[in-house]
Amino acid sequence: AQTVTQSQPEMSVQEAETVTLSCTYDTSESDYYLFWYKQPPSRQMILVIRQEAYKQQNATENRFSVNFQKAAKSFSLKISDSQLGDAAMYFCAYRSAWETSGSRLTFGEGTQLTVNP
Amino acid sequence: DSGVTQTPKHLITATGQRVTLRCSPRSGDLSVYWYQQSLDQGLQFLIQYYNGEERAKGNILERFSAQQFPDLHSELNLSSLELGDSALYFCASSVGAGVDYNEQFFGPGTRLTVL
Numbered sequence: 001a002q003t004v005t006q007s008q009p010e011m012s013v014q015e016a017e018t019v020t021l022s023c024t025y026d027t028s029e030s031d032y033y034l035f036w037y038k039q040p041p042s043r044q045m046i047l048v049i050r051q052e053a054y055k056q057q058n059a060t061e062n063r064f065s066v067n068f069q070k071a072a073k074s075f076s077l078k079i080s081d082s083q084l085g086d087a088a089m090y091f092c093a094y095r096s097a098w099e100t101s102g103s104r105l106t107f108g109e110g111t112q113l114t115v116n117p
Numbered sequence: 118d119s120g121v122t123q124t125p126k127h128l129i130t131a132t133g134q135r136v137t138l139r140c141s142p143r144s145g146d147l148s149v150y151w152y153q154q155s156l157d158q159g160l161q162f163l164i165q166y167y168n169g170e171e172r173a174k175g176n177i178l179e180r181f182s183a184q185q186f187p188d189l190h191s192e193l194n195l196s197s198l199e200l201g202d203s204a205l206y207f208c209a210s211s212v213g214a215g216v217d218y219n220e221q222f223f224g225p226g227t228r229l230t231v232l
């Protein structure tokens with residue numbers, strides 16, 4: 001079974017600064033997807049960014065980018081120019097690309113990000 | 118707004134009772150997923166349905182059951198409720214269920230409190 005670990009329960013950053021959230025995962029599969037989800041106080045789950053394991057290029061979405069290290073099974077999220085609206089719980093998630101696993105998401109424990117003005 | 122609707126938003130009940138949570142997927146989505154978010158267990162996958170058929174099963178208790186109806190809405194039934202079942206229950210939907218990437222869109226969740 002796959003596992004996802006987020007070793008930083010809490011992180012804080014100053015507004016306009018850059019912060020990196022860490023995530024490691026364990027899998028024996030070669031094809032999979034990785035995601036970062038944001039959960040603001042409203043509790044809504046919002047997809048921030050995704051990475052396909054077969055792609056070497058790191059995904060980028062505006063101020064959000066990832067550092068995907070497949071061999072190290074590491075998938076960190078960098079938030080540049082942090083904004084007050086970025087304050088939320090961030091979850092790293094794994095999805096197998098194998099049919100037999102369905103499309104379930106396996107989540108990490110989450111990192112609570114605080115943005116200080 | 119993700120397009121996924123869940124009812125009710127909040128539910129307060131007593132131990133031993135049974136409740137039903139309802140989910141309507143986005144228009145055109147055939148897959149429905151149920152996730153539980155609790156302080157103890159974190160965010161975990163319960164079950165997935167695709168076009169009315171069970172597709173994958175996660176850490177779902179025997180006291181819990183789900184189904185997807187012909188109109189594609191889904192219901193999660195929780196019975197013999199225990200205090201530990203208090204959690205936020207999310208429904209998500211996606212177009213497909215195969216190996217290709219299909220983004221899962223999450224509903225706003227149903228907050229269940231068992232007293």
